[in-house]
Amino acid sequence: MFDPISLSGKMNRRDLCKIAVGSTLSFALPGFDFKAAEKRGPERRKSVIILWMGGGPSQLETWDPHPGTKIGGPGKAIKTTMPGLQISDMYPLLAEQIESMSVIRSMVSKEGDHERGTKYFKTGYRPEPTTVYPALGAVITHQAPNPDLEIPQHISLGNTEFPARGGYLGGHLDAFRVRDPGKNIGNMRARVEPPRQNRRLENLNIVSQAFQKGRTIQTQKTLHQSTIDRALTMMSSEQLNALEIDKEPESVRKAYGDSPFGRGCLVARRLVEQGVHSIEVNLRGWDSHANNYTGHQTQAAMLDPGFSSLLKDLKARDLLDSTIVLCIGEFGRTPKINPLDGRDHWPTGFSCIVGGGGIKGNVIIGETDPTGKEKKPAEPVQIQDLYATILQKLNIDYTKELISPIGRPLALSDGNPIKKLI
């Protein structure tokens, strides 16, 4: 009997797709929009999704549990599909999807304050007064813009105090913020019906003309009109559909979870399909100075379904090869449990998950001391090294220098790629 898979041991999903399409078996495959997602696999232009854990999640209640120890708390660990990896038992769904991702258990920072820590970890540069550094997403957008996009290229989903900014690269590279993803696309809709909207725009034209008198060049240089025009293009673009999830099957929406974060993950997947390359999805609420364990259970109930469904969908659509997913916060939490059953800020030795987009999978980097006495983890990793790795995988030369407004040459990242992940 003809069996395509047994003919080739290296048959991958993409080939299967081709065969399936060719033999009109496409109904058997997960549906996706061909127009937006022609290319699959490594040839596709790469996107980055950062799942930002605002507040600083505990490494012990996520990817670096030490069950049964004094510092471990009441939590247990479960086995995962990644060989040798155990994570907190609060993440049963993720444990099924985590193969081909990698885990770093030895992130180190020098910033133990939320604001400074977030700025450091979003940009790869420690904050300083004379330079506002751009977030990784802004750097990617700056270096590799997608000319086919009518919607923003750099998007931040969900509410956050410190969204990714364009820094010295300019305010136009600030992440476009969608505070309640999947529910409300914010200010993208005109407030009046088309006839009135047209009248408003014609009025605007009249009033602008009067202003231009004697200021033709200056007015052009303000880019006021062109900014409005681009905003109007965006408002009428079909690509905006990527931000809507009501056409997704109910089962899919359910799998991601009906939380702003879950919907954000679903929207993130749709944006990747549309060709958006820099996306951040925010999940706040990790700052568990009191009742750490129950707090992390609440958070896990949102993170587990959202993150795992995102990975599952990306794999099913053959998008994981071209999409780097990073789940990280500004720092971790103390091994010691405080009298309020909480854990405090801990910038030395915490965890993140990274993978996809050609980053080597199934690697576990670093180790923390199960007694909690040794502060420094084995094989410490700095955020700039991780960003250098990611930029390299995006084929962006991370050593390239840009000139900051004060005339200082600055590399895109001053770290070095992590060898184990390449």
Add this chain to the structure above:
Amino acid sequence: MKQNILKWKAVCLPLCVVALVITLVTWASSSPIKNSPKAPVTIEGNPFQNTVKQVDQFFEDQWSESNISASKSTDDLNQIRRLSLALHGTVPSLEEIREFEQMEGNDRLERWTQKLLADRRFADYFSERLARAFVGVDQGQFIIFRRDRFKAWLSEQIEANTPYDELAKTLISGEGLWTGDPETNYITAASADGNLDRNKLTGNTVRAFLGQRIDCAQCHDHPFDHWKQSDFEGLTAFYGQVEVQLFGVRQNEDLKYEVEDRETLEKRVVSPQVPFLDECLPQEGTLREKLAAWVTHPQNRRFERASANRIWGLLFGVPYINPVDDLPAPTDLSEFPPDVLDILGKDFRENGYDIKRMIQIIVASKPFRLSSQSKSPVSEEEVERLNDSWALFPLVRLRPEQIIGSMLQASSLKTIDQNSNLFMRGRRFFSEINFINEYGDLGSDELNDFPGTIPQALLRMNGEFAQDNGTASPLNSVGRIAGLDFSDEKRIETCFLVCLTRPPTSSEKDYFLKQYQATQNQNERVKVTEDLFWSLYNSPEFSWNH
């Protein structure tokens, strides 16, 4: 009977509580601020006219030397718009426009400036602007940094017109608790992770008060300036004995300032040392008092020049020398003629470091009064040349606070200030926070101009705030203008005055008149007014200072 009394008590008690709460809230929210001041009738003497003349002469000479023809003076209405935006962070209200129009005399702009400076809104707005230079925009370390207290304190100092050198000294050498002595937040702003970052204090002090960026000398000698790493360390040593403890910011004489040598990795003690003007360093006082005296010493011309450049920047939206905190070293005045910063700085020093006086001089001088329209069509290079020599008023994008302040003000016919009702003030407070959050703050980098962004355009066009202010209601100006029983011409004119502080041109008037004439009923008239307002809110003229 007894039960009846109990019942009455049960009813009365909550009522009493409610009445008490209402009384207390009313009392607490009643404004302690005096009424918005009237413009003075005359100005006695003209104390700073001489300096204004010098500034004007400086520019006249420069323009004739470079063969530049400066643009015409702008009209008075546009001038009061610029003044309100610079000093209060909003456009003038219709009420204010009418008051100004009633004023007579050639010096009415000077008198109007005095009125604005005497208004509490000036102190409040300028305290935020200056706070950015002093402590930045970060929320800083929890508990020990109270930006709100710092800003309130600064506002009181500006209101009282505390000499600027005194202000700087208090900030650098202040002691006490961040709540009770809010000036000490200048020090605690440099705390992170429970440690006081003394390098940050030094960089900040030199940037804010001497207009010099020496932050890079923290790690290495300045690549193209005279600052050496040892200069930085010597200055930082003046902050070597300041401590942030449970009881506030304190001086601890036992502390030694040590740095780790980058090469040998050994610790060495650094003694306090200034990079120049040794003779200005006093013998007496704590280390920080000495530093403060040196920074503000009359002979340390960097202080007055930096102050003049910053205030110039806050008024124009662009500093005289950009960036605001990276000035060239002062020239020897016995060899070179003074530049604008020297002229303004000298007046500042000789007249008690009076911020309000400096503002009055700058806004009375030629460059601030020029039109942003060029006389004849010009090329891009020519515009740049005119802008560089201040022969054309620069187009500067309004700050987020100015945009929201202006939208709010334009949505009311009366002036929104400390005397507005609690509802209006509360609305202003919360709308401002939300709007700025969404519009994006420029941070400490606020004097560098960036083009507007798409999300900002979307927010102005479709945002909730724009919708609330642009939809007619009996409480806002759109609703009131649409409902008032006067001619449509008057209606159009009022819309323009309220939003753009100018009457419509004749072609604009004709255009909108046609829209009103085509309406069948009041409902349609309201819609025409709403749409007109929307266009004015979204016009470049509204969101750029011109």
